Amino acid sequence: MDIVVIGAGYAGMTAALRLDRNHTITLISAADSFTERVRLHERAAGRPSVSTPLAELTRGTGIRTVEGVVTAVDADIRTVTLADGREFGYDTLVYALGSFTDASVPGVADHAFAAENAPGLAERLRAGGGRLAVVGGGLTGIEMATELAETYPDWQVRLVTGAHPAAGLSRRGRKHVAKALTRLGVSVHTGTRVEAVTPDGLRTGQGAIEADVVVWAGSFAVPELAAKAGLAVDERGRAVVDATLRSVSHPDVYVVGDAAAVDVPGAGISRMSCAIGMPIAAHAADAVNARARGRAARPFRFRYMIQCISLGRRDGVIQAVRRDDSPIELILPGRAGAWVKELICRYAAGSLRLARLLPRSYWWPK
Ligand SMILES: Cc1cc2nc3c(=O)[nH]c(=O)nc-3n(C[C@H](O)[C@H](O)[C@H](O)COP(=O)(O)OP(=O)(O)OC[C@H]3O[C@@H](n4cnc5c(N)ncnc54)[C@H](O)[C@@H]3O)c2cc1C
Structure with missing residues (x-):
């Protein structure tokens, strides 16, 4: 079977490496490396690299890797088209194009950095201190603000x-x-709705906030490709x-990771995260394998257990x-919390090496 x-993010890699290797497996991705997206705030804080070449992760597996930007999927005639015109036919498609920082607020694309541009942000922050505004009070914004404040003490950081x-x-x-x-x-500026990012900072419902650098850490959005494919x-x-x-x-298309809205019994629609994105991908691969062997595929099972957040390198x-993913009054804070989060990040990336x-x-x- 041609799959x-x-x-080739967490989900695409997990699925590709778990598929039975008697199939012809082609892994197509915009970059020739796997990026540990959960470490992009560390990359912005100067970590030299958070990427591993696909060739290294797939060595000896028979998986063929193709570097290219997917511009269209024709789900009726079962083809994938790349920006350079190459076309790939499939029997089964695993769609794992993930998500990106939503830049729909005016000025974000022109005047703000997002996690996706972590290397550029690192370079800008190394060039000298000033006022840095991180927009977004979710886990990504907090991880960014704390990591950057710890690493670049000559920058005055606002969340x-x-x-x-x-x-x-x-x-x-x-x-x-x-704390x-x-x-x-x-x-911290709470209750502040940002209306636009300008060359001088932020325009908000409560007035202007001046900043030399803005980091945008709002919500995630997904590519339109799935909808366009019908x-x-x-x-x-x-x-x-x-x-x-x-x-x-x-039914010839399996969708995994952030790109999929999976209805998890007792927990609602899947959170965009590695925490569930990798299990979704692993289970999808199991379902493909089972059906190819003429067996029934089982329903996906998953249980949320924790949420993790780093607050710099030592907290x-x-x-x-x-x-259902709602919090209880039980936390592991401080250095121990930082260490467990580090172990989980290592498990996520290390599991791909092991899956080879x-x-x-x-x-x-489960
Ligand atoms: C700073 C930060 C911290 C985070 N921390 C956590 C955390 O602690 N815990 C957690 O669970 N989650 C965390 N997340 C979220 C997590 O990173 C995502 O949920 C996860 O990466 C989703 O995996 P994915 O494989 O679905 O997508 P991605 O990792 O986004 O991978 C998508 C892949 O598709 C490729 N691609 C996209 N479009 C195209 C195209 N048109 N053509 C070809 N290739 C394409 C990309 O290059 C990439 O290889 C964090 C995210 C950020 C930004």
Whole structure:
């Protein structure tokens, strides 16, 4: 069977490496390396590299890697087209194009850095101090603000957010995050709705906030490609899949990672995260393998257990959550929290290295 996997992030890599190797597997991605996206704030803080060549991760597996930007999927005649005109036919497609920082607020694309441009941000911050505004009080914005404040003490860091920072954590979790922000000298502007990013900073409902550098850490959006291909998508453009992670409109297409809206029993639609994105991808590969062997594919099972957040290199919070991903008053803060988060990041990337040799080794909580 010809299987094409598009996207080589956490989800695409997990799926490609777990597929039975008697298939012809082609892995297509915009870059020739896998980027540990969960470490992009570390990259902005000067970590030299967070990427590994695809050739290294797929060595000896028989997986053919292709570097190229996918511009279209024709889900009816089953082809994938790249920007340079190359075309790939498939029997089964694994769609894993992930997500990116939503830059739809005016001025973001022109005047702000996002996590995707971490190397450029690092270069700019190394060039000299000033006023830095990080927009977004979710986990990504907080990780950015704390990491950058710790690494670049000559920058005066502000966190600008509509809701309370880390609003999704428990009371204890939020308290620890607030303490870390204060310790690192990050000033927090809550209740602030940013209307536009300008060359001088931010225009907000409450007036202007001046900044020399703006980092945008708002919500994630997904590529329009799935909708354009005619796959059934939800209101955010994420592909709607069945319990075995196949598109409900096109059963030859499995959708994994952030690109998929997976209805998890008891927990609702999947959170855009590695925490569930990798399990989704691993299970999709199992479903493809099972069907190719003439067996029934099982429904996806998953249980949220924790949320993790780093607060610089020496502090963090591990937040225990219920089955539905809501927080309980149980956290592991401080150095221990930072260490557990580091172990989880290592597990995510390390599991790909291991899967090269042991395809079914990736484990997740069910
Ligand atoms: C700073 C930061 C910190 C984070 N921290 C955490 C965390 O602690 N825990 C957690 O669970 N999640 C975290 N996340 C979220 C996590 O990174 C994403 O949920 C995860 O990367 C999704 O994996 P994915 O494989 O679906 O997509 P991605 O990792 O985004 O990979 C998508 C892949 O598709 C490729 N691609 C995209 N478009 C095209 C195209 N048109 N043609 C060809 N290739 C294309 C990309 O190059 C990439 O290889 C964090 C994100 C950021 C930005």
